[in-house]
Amino acid sequence: MSNIQPVFIALQANNDTLPIIEAICSDNPQAQVNEYPAMVKINCPGRMVIRRSSVEERMGRDFDLRELQINLISLAGEVDESEDEFVLFWKA
Amino acid sequence: MSVDIRTNSVKPIRNTFAHLARRFGDKPASRYQEIAYDVQSEVNFHYKPLWDPDGEIYDKRRTAITMADWYALKDPRQFYYGSYTTTRAKQQDALDRQLDFAEKRDLLRQLPEEVRAQIVFALLPLRHYEWGANMNNCFISAYGYGTAITQAAIMATTDRLGMAQHISRIGLLVDGNSGESLTRGRALWIDDPAWQGLRRRIERLFVTRDWFEVMVAQNLALDGLVYPFFFQQFDKHIAASHGTGLSTLTDYLLRWHEETAKWVDATVKTAAAENEQNRAAIVGWFLAWREAGIDALKPIAERVLGDAAEAALGAVAAQLDARAAKLGLKV
Amino acid sequence: MAADGDLKPIKKLSLKENYALLTRGLGWEPTYEKKEEIFRTIDFEGIKIHDWEKWEDPFRLTMDAYWKYQGEKERKLYAIIDAFQQNNGQFNVTDARYVQALKLFLNGIVGLEYASHRGFNILGREFPGVGPRIAAQMQAIDELRHATTQIHAISHYNRFFEGMADFPHQFDRVWYLSIPKSFFEDAVSSGPFEFIVAISFAFEYVLTNLAFMPWMSGAAFNGDMSTVSFGFSAQSDEARHMTLGIEVIKFLLEQDPDNVPLVQKWIDKWFWRGYRLLALLATMMDYMLPKRVMSWSEAWTIYYEENGGALFADLARYGIRPPKYADVTIKEKQRVSHEMWSIFYSVRNAVGFPVWLPSAEEMDWFSEKYPDTFDRYYRPRFEHWRELEEKGTPFTNMTLPQLCQVCQWPCIYTEPDDPTEFVHRETEYQGETFHFCSDGCKDIFCNEPEKYVHAWLPVHQIYQGNCFPEGADPTAPDFNPLVAALQYMGIKPGVDGGLMSQHVDASRWEQWTSRPANLHEGAITQAVRKTT
Ligand SMILES: [Fe+2]
Numbered sequence: 036m037s038n039i040q041p042v043f044i045a046l047q048a049n050n051d052t053l054p055i056i057e058a059i060c061s062d063n064p065q066a067q068v069n070e071y072p073a074m075v076k077i078n079c080p081g082r083m084v085i086r087r088s089s090v091e092e093r094m095g096r097d098f099d100l101r102e103l104q105i106n107l108i109s110l111a112g113e114v115d116e117s118e119d120e121f122v123l124f125w126k127a
Numbered sequence: 128m129s130v131d132i133r134t135n136s137v138k139p140i141r142n143t144f145a146h147l148a149r150r151f152g153d154k155p156a157s158r159y160q161e162i163a164y165d166v167q168s169e170v171n172f173h174y175k176p177l178w179d180p181d182g183e184i185y186d187k188r189r190t191a192i193t194m195a196d197w198y199a200l201k202d203p204r205q206f207y208y209g210s211y212t213t214t215r216a217k218q219q220d221a222l223d224r225q226l227d228f229a230e231k232r233d234l235l236r237q238l239p240e241e242v243r244a245q246i247v248f249a250l251l252p253l254r255h256y257e258w259g260a261n262m263n264n265c266f267i268s269a270y271g272y273g274t275a276i277t278q279a280a281i282m283a284t285t286d287r288l289g290m291a292q293h294i295s296r297i298g299l300l301v302d303g304n305s306g307e308s309l310t311r312g313r314a315l316w317i318d319d320p321a322w323q324g325l326r327r328r329i330e331r332l333f334v335t336r337d338w339f340e341v342m343v344a345q346n347l348a349l350d351g352l353v354y355p356f357f358f359q360q361f362d363k364h365i366a367a368s369h370g371t372g373l374s375t376l377t378d379y380l381l382r383w384h385e386e387t388a389k390w391v392d393a394t395v396k397t398a399a400a401e402n403e404q405n406r407a408a409i410v411g412w413f414l415a416w417r418e419a420g421i422d423a424l425k426p427i428a429e430r431v432l433g434d435a436a437e438a439a440l441g442a443v444a445a446q447l448d449a450r451a452a453k454l455g456l457k458v
Numbered sequence: 459m460a461a462d463g464d465l466k467p468i469k470k471l472s473l474k475e476n477y478a479l480l481t482r483g484l485g486w487e488p489t490y491e492k493k494e495e496i497f498r499t500i501d502f503e504g505i506k507i508h509d510w511e512k513w514e515d516p517f518r519l520t521m522d523a524y525w526k527y528q529g530e531k532e533r534k535l536y537a538i539i540d541a542f543q544q545n546n547g548q549f550n551v552t553d554a555r556y557v558q559a560l561k562l563f564l565n566g567i568v569g570l571e572y573a574s575h576r577g578f579n580i581l582g583r584e585f586p587g588v589g590p591r592i593a594a595q596m597q598a599i600d601e602l603r604h605a606t607t608q609i610h611a612i613s614h615y616n617r618f619f620e621g622m623a624d625f626p627h628q629f630d631r632v633w634y635l636s637i638p639k640s641f642f643e644d645a646v647s648s649g650p651f652e653f654i655v656a657i658s659f660a661f662e663y664v665l666t667n668l669a670f671m672p673w674m675s676g677a678a679f680n681g682d683m684s685t686v687s688f689g690f691s692a693q694s695d696e697a698r699h700m701t702l703g704i705e706v707i708k709f710l711l712e713q714d715p716d717n718v719p720l721v722q723k724w725i726d727k728w729f730w731r732g733y734r735l736l737a738l739l740a741t742m743m744d745y746m747l748p749k750r751v752m753s754w755s756e757a758w759t760i761y762y763e764e765n766g767g768a769l770f771a772d773l774a775r776y777g778i779r780p781p782k783y784a785d786v787t788i789k790e791k792q793r794v795s796h797e798m799w800s801i802f803y804s805v806r807n808a809v810g811f812p813v814w815l816p817s818a819e820e821m822d823w824f825s826e827k828y829p830d831t832f833d834r835y836y837r838p839r840f841e842h843w844r845e846l847e848e849k850g851t852p853f854t855n856m857t858l859p860q861l862c863q864v865c866q867w868p869c870i871y872t873e874p875d876d877p878t879e880f881v882h883r884e885t886e887y888q889g890e891t892f893h894f895c896s897d898g899c900k901d902i903f904c905n906e907p908e909k910y911v912h913a914w915l916p917v918h919q920i921y922q923g924n925c926f927p928e929g930a931d932p933t934a935p936d937f938n939p940l941v942a943a944l945q946y947m948g949i950k951p952g953v954d955g956g957l958m959s960q961h962v963d964a965s966r967w968e969q970w971t972s973r974p975a976n977l978h979e980g981a982i983t984q985a986v987r988k989t990t
Pocket residue numbers: 571574600601604692
């Protein structure tokens with residue numbers, strides 16, 4: 036049984052993060068976007084993935100997932116990061 | 128409705144924080160000053176540290192050195208976190224281009240095998256020397272007194288990790304990313320008789336409890352011998368017959384050492400000038416660790432430079448002594 | 459022989475491989491000195507570690523990447539701070555009340571960031587494993603970053619407002635700043651494992667999102683681009699730290715089953731300690747943000763009950779249960795900010811910032827956000843106090859409150875199940891009576907009385923005459939011990955505290971901006987032009 040406790044990522048609301056947020060929404064159909072002043076918080080049950088290829092497609096340039104750090108505010112869940120994916124999850 | 132902010136008529140009621148105004152007068156303070164001075168708690172500590180029940184959390188007595196004002200130990204580079212990281216990022220950027228170039232041209236891999244073996248022998252164990260220096264600087268940062276010294280020391284700590292990783296990269300350029308050179312370097316550090324003198328001294332520093340002694344021993348005496356020996360003398364030796372491929376990669380270490388020496392020298396010089404007891408303690412530490420350092424480097428120098436070892440070590444020691452003289456440590 | 463030509467192409471390294479190679483085997487088993495002489499502080503707490511190599515760093519940051527991304531964050535942040543200062547951005551915030559919250563931030567939190575830097579320095583030196591030591595060192599320098607950027611982000615305000623100029627002096631002396639100060643000193647004076655569970659896990663993972671997400675979003679909402687930029691940027695470091703915090707907990711729990719009860723004890727202690735510290739933040743969020751993003755109660759629901767719930771559900775498989783007294787925090791969430799603001803209001807002449815009563819609009823907002831408590835308990839109190847203000851006899855309390863021996867808040871919290879009854883808990887230790895604000899704090903004391911008897915409780919210290927400025931003469935006929943104590947703390951009597959409507963920040967604000975110092979109360983000076 037997979038764990039459906041929520042994970043989240045919060046990003047600064049600015050031009051750089053728009054394509055990232057779009058990519059997250061399209062790769063995680065259950066993602067739920069909450070907008071606050073200067074901040075966007077995306078919740079998702081169990082697991083959320085940020086794919087480099089999806090971000091690059093929307094950004095029109097190469098994207099290193101470590102660049103997420105620059106506009107990141109916070110997150111919840113365990114992290115697994117590789118060149119291609121940044122995954123937040125709770126173990127079952 | 129328009130909001131009219133008559134900013135041109137607004138004069139600040141003060142120019143800086145009160146603790147900085149007491150030191151420098153009420154004028155705008157630099158970003159360095161705003162963090163480097165007085166931010167550490169001084170009084171009214173709540174609990175006795177379980178790891179040092181007789182001391183306070185921050186305690187001036189963790190060194191034999193005494194200072195009327197610990198904030199005299201300022202960093203001439205005036206590094207605060209932002210200027211530190213952006214400076215290092217810029218340097219790393221330039222270095223990345225060098226590393227890239229060296230990788231594409233196979234600058235180190237195409238050196239003759241015995242030269243590569245020499246590079247591995249002389250440089251790769253230094254990963255561990257750097258890791259030891261990292262730990263020693265972290266000790267200064269943990270138990271030193273005052274924001275000025277602890278912030279510079281944590282920057283030195285992360286710098287030393289960066290240097291260890293940079294030396295690892297040189298190894299990977301030699302071994303084509305197999306990591307064999309790193310394994311070899313580690314074995315040398317742990318077992319090779321030539322390297323044991325240096326390892327023994329580094330371990331000695333791990334149990335040295337006076338943080339200012341650690342500062343003098345690691346950052347002035349040992350580094351003041353190790354850096355010029357490996358990155359000037361040894362490098363010159365390789366460059367003489369095999370070109371400057373290696374130098375393009377070690378130059379970074381040398382420049383880093385020159386820059387950090389400004390902080391080390393200012394700190395040691397100021398503390399030594401504070402009073403006669405300080406000066407005597409520092410001279411004692413310096414002499415002992417200078418001796419130990421030369422002793423430790425001798426067998427390594429003989430292995431890599433042969434007959435030229437003595438002259439090279441002599442040059443290095445003379446350089447360090449001249450530096451110490453400038454700091455008011457009569458040798 | 460040059461090997462040119464027959465070299466195999468270099469194998470490309472993945473991030474994980476690169477990190478592993480660059481940091482692999484940096485450490486070694488010492489042979490010239492005894493290991494227990496090198497790492498002297500890792501045994502006394504009773505935590506058992508069998509294999510330090512099992513520690514995994516989820517971010518695998520090498521220094522070059524660290525410098526690159528942190529440098530980039532700094533460039534972005536300082537561009538905003540510079541622009542803020544050039545444009546006198548301090549006048550773009552909602553009103554002068556907002557600035558009062560920054561006083562708590564600068565005077566109360568910078569010192570914590572620095573103490574955190576020191577605590578992680580110790581871990582960066584004392585942990586025997588390479589991975590955990592690097593993680594601690596990076597956090598040590600990150601925390602230095604937070605102290606630095608916080609000062610720089612707020613520095614410009616200090617040039618225009620009272621009450622921030624002497625922040626290091628105040629942090630060491632002001633009575634209510636001993637709440638944050640004692641919190642972090644408690645952690646730093648503990649052993650390294652307790653410290654990392656306390657700070658990386660209980661505080662950062664479970665609690666700091668509350669400080670940096672809703673509060674900072676509130677700062678943005680009130681027009682303070684400088685502080686929000688600092689806050690979000692700092693929290694992005696915390697996101698790394700929190701991930702390490704989870705890694706730490708799992709590492710400790712997996713290393714030995716005997717670690718589980720110790721870790722649980724620390725989670726219980728530090729959750730409660732951190733929660734009490736955050737009562738300051740609850741008060742700032744509900745009362746000091748002129749425009750509000752969410753209430754404390756909502757923030758607690760989202761960031762503790764939901765996110766913390768997910769976390770503890772995940773940890774259940776190790777035999778870890780949610781922190782003791784978590785249920786009390788949920789009972790208190792409808793009260794804590796109102797109770798604490800009432801304290802600050804009543805002792806306002808002894809605090810470092812002016813206070814005010816919530817406006818009619820704000821009370822309506824509270825009624826909506828706190829349907830079970832506000833109209834019943836706090837509205838009548840505030841309305842009564844407003845009447846007294848209007849009569850020219852504002853309510854005030856000049857007796858110094860009894861402080862909790864552990865959290866150092868005044869003991870004016872109410873019973874978890876009865877908001878009209880003050881909590882009184884006490885215990886005897888070595889013939890002396892000690893007082894507590896709650897069962898949570900009393901438990902903490904009873905587990906380690908020998909530590910907490912040393913607490914530097916400001917009110918006790920004042921009564922003992924330890925808080926007078928140098929050169930004060932307590933025998934002089936006109937000696938006023940309270941005024942002397944305030945001077946000692948760096949609070950200027952008659953300038954720093956009192957009522958907002960009479961405070962110099964307020965009158966200056968109106969001179970400078972032509973806008974009311976309190977959005978809801980109308981102008982207090984002639985400087986505000988009628989704009990309708
Ligand atoms: Fe922090």
